[in-house]
Amino acid sequence: SAIGQTIVILTGGIDLSVGATMLMADAVGAMLLGGQNRIIPILICLGLGLLIGAINGTGVAFLRIPPFIMTLGMMAILTGSIFIFAKTCGFASPILRYLSIGKVGNIPILIIIWIFLATIMTIIMRLTVFGREVYAIGSNPIASYHSGIKNRIVIFFVYVISGIFSAIAGLFLLGYTGVPELTYRGGGLGTNYTLSAIAAVIIGGTIFTGARGGVEKTIFGVLVLKILFSILTMMGMSGAGKLITQGLVVIVIVGIYMKLENLQEFSFKIRKWRLIRGKNS
Numbered sequence: 001s002a003i004g005q006t007i008v009i010l011t012g013g014i015d016l017s018v019g020a021t022m023l024m025a026d027a028v029g030a031m032l033l034g035g036q037n038r039i040i041p042i043l044i045c046l047g048l049g050l051l052i053g054a055i056n057g058t059g060v061a062f063l064r065i066p067p068f069i070m071t072l073g074m075m076a077i078l079t080g081s082i083f084i085f086a087k088t089c090g091f092a093s094p095i096l097r098y099l100s101i102g103k104v105g106n107i108p109i110l111i112i113i114w115i116f117l118a119t120i121m122t123i124i125m126r127l128t129v130f131g132r133e134v135y136a137i138g139s140n141p142i143a144s145y146h147s148g149i150k151n152r153i154v155i156f157f158v159y160v161i162s163g164i165f166s167a168i169a170g171l172f173l174l175g176y177t178g179v180p181e182l183t184y185r186g187g188g189l190g191t192n193y194t195l196s197a198i199a200a201v202i203i204g205g206t207i208f209t210g211a212r213g214g215v216e217k218t219i220f221g222v223l224v225l226k227i228l229f230s231i232l233t234m235m236g237m238s239g240a241g242k243l244i245t246q247g248l249v250v251i252v253i254v255g256i257y258m259k260l261e262n263l264q265e266f267s268f269k270i271r272k273w274r275l276i277r278g279k280n281s
Contacts, residue, residue: 200222
């Protein structure tokens, strides 16, 4: 889900529903798969992620609802719906289970899949028209619009991509635990997954002002976050402590980025003032 969140943040938006979308795909996938190797339930879950992303995209791009409000509302809707599906029972299919916890040598298959998807999205974002349009919108939406970019269409598809990647993450979560998340942990709203996705993006250098960063940097952010969690686990820190630490890391890093931006802006104004003064003297 961090990959999709990266693309959303590059446009200057945010998707707070990624965690809830993950858990929805997780619950629906378990119910439909029932421990059997079937492709249709997988496609339904991916379609569900696409639909959720399309609704978010429609609200943000065409109805002009602020991303924070739109995705927060979607998170609430999905959270309530998840508890309906939580009453049903189901299991991951053997193939999904293998892809989520199996290894090729000493390398987890899930890591290989994640790197593959991240590489594909990096190529798309760096070498295609769509990718350049995403960066242009994040840099200056007014200028991008006047240059001929269809901002609303691009933003719509950005949220669709986020929804699909969240659904993929939800399916692999199901494969990893074997049963729905709510059954496995006895409750949860997906907030920690949303925060983890945002933290990985921010640590990687993609900031909320848009147009700075990229999927390749999020890979670095995910690795740093994984190492941090491993250290905290070895220290015996509880899940609550890890969540608090994660939140503090996000706040500190965003604060540092904003301070650096302010310093750069101040430095630019000083250089501009000196240039004007030099011309007048």
